[in-house]
Amino acid sequence: MTCAECRLQLDDIIDGEYAASEPQAEQLAALEAHLRGCAACRAVEAQLRELIARAAALPPRMSPPRDLWPDIAQRVRRAPAQVQTHRPWTRFSGLAAAAGVVLALSGVFALRGAEQRRVLDTTSTTGISMRTALSPVGVLLPEREYERATAALMEAVEARREMLSPETHQVVTRNLRVIDDALAELRSALDSDPGNDELASLFSSTQRRKVAVLQRVVRLSL
């Protein structure tokens, strides 16, 4: 069982959905075996359990601080041409529950050493929607994969440092900082508006831009 398969079924484990019937018991056994051997999935399970416990502790009825209906009614009454609900080019679904979107980070680099060539393919598919990925429960996995890919590529860039002039190396470092600053701003904006598809798409493409820049520097300096 892969981590992606395990995490798709965590809800069922926590909700006790697996009855004593034979096929589901086997599935449950496979899930539990995976969790025993995977610290990352155990961490996600723990966070999910905590989230559900905190939600269960909320009062049964909560009134909003003000009447939201007038704003909602106004947007519902708006003419269809003014509200575009489908953005076909947006890479990530607007539905928080949809887990079918794949974030793929792919970094391929080669280190040409004196005796061997090492090629690392850091392709990762998570099967978790960007919205879920940016929520407290699912934030670890895509962020970790991105950081691993960029760390590996940074290592490759440093290994080829003598091929670049000091000025060029400074330019590359400075521009990577530009991208990191942009990502920090985007992250902050997403914190204030976590359901924003456009921001999520901008965030994702800026992450990919950093990976692409690092790949290019490594490739062109071989």
Added chain:
Amino acid sequence: MKRTLLLFGLAVSLASSALAQKVDETRSADPRGRIQIENPSGRLTIVGWDRDEIHVTGTLAQGARLDFDITAGQAAIEVDGEGHHHDSSRGSVLEVHVPKASRLDIDGAINTSIDVQGVEGRVSAETVNGNISVVGAATEVDVETVNGQVEVRGGPRRVRAESVNGDVLVEGASGDVEASTVNGALEIRGDSFERVRLEVVNGRVAFEGGLSSSAILEIEGVGGDIDLTVPGDVPADFSISSFNGDIDNAFGQKAERVSRWTEEKELSFSNGGGGAKVEIHTLNGNVRISKK
């Protein structure tokens, strides 16, 4: 004293020129062949001409040699043997005349500026530290640099132009354009486009051109204003958002603030019956839509 210094300078100059090797070689070539050129450091100028010949002239850096081979219609011109000069002024300076319908692949450049003129086939060029300029009637252009400016002028039907630290200018193109930079301005101007994708992290984007009724135009920016100029009768559906900026629309429709807790504004409208898809999204920047 002055005369001594003058004589000394002259002696050094003569010695330097004696170390640099002049190049002047000509070979017959396939009029539509593939030509691969490598020059790690210095300057490359490629000029398309009407002769079925490749003519290489210039000056090689100290310690460098030129490998010039033609096999089965494919030519390879490679500067080799020198150390990698971080100072491109100490590199090899070559001018290469090629049949104008040739397909050019310029790679292996580290500290090299590249200038292509009058080549009508496909042009592909990459460098790490240096500007790239492609001017003429190339049908397809694929160029990238890390530290330098990219300039493509002419009528290519397909362009991919990328820089990390530098401006990217594409003028006179049509069809498909993909352009990006991390830190710099993007300017795209042309006739009628089918597919355009522009990405900037920190810099201004300016697009001016027409769109076919099935075109897709996507612009993403993080920090910097975006200026879009299209014909007044462009058949397109627009979807625009700016998280921290204003949206100014010459077509009349006004952007609306979509949240009471953030400054984000959105604008969606159709013009000319719709058809083309125009998507513009930026975090920190104003968006201005103008009519041609």
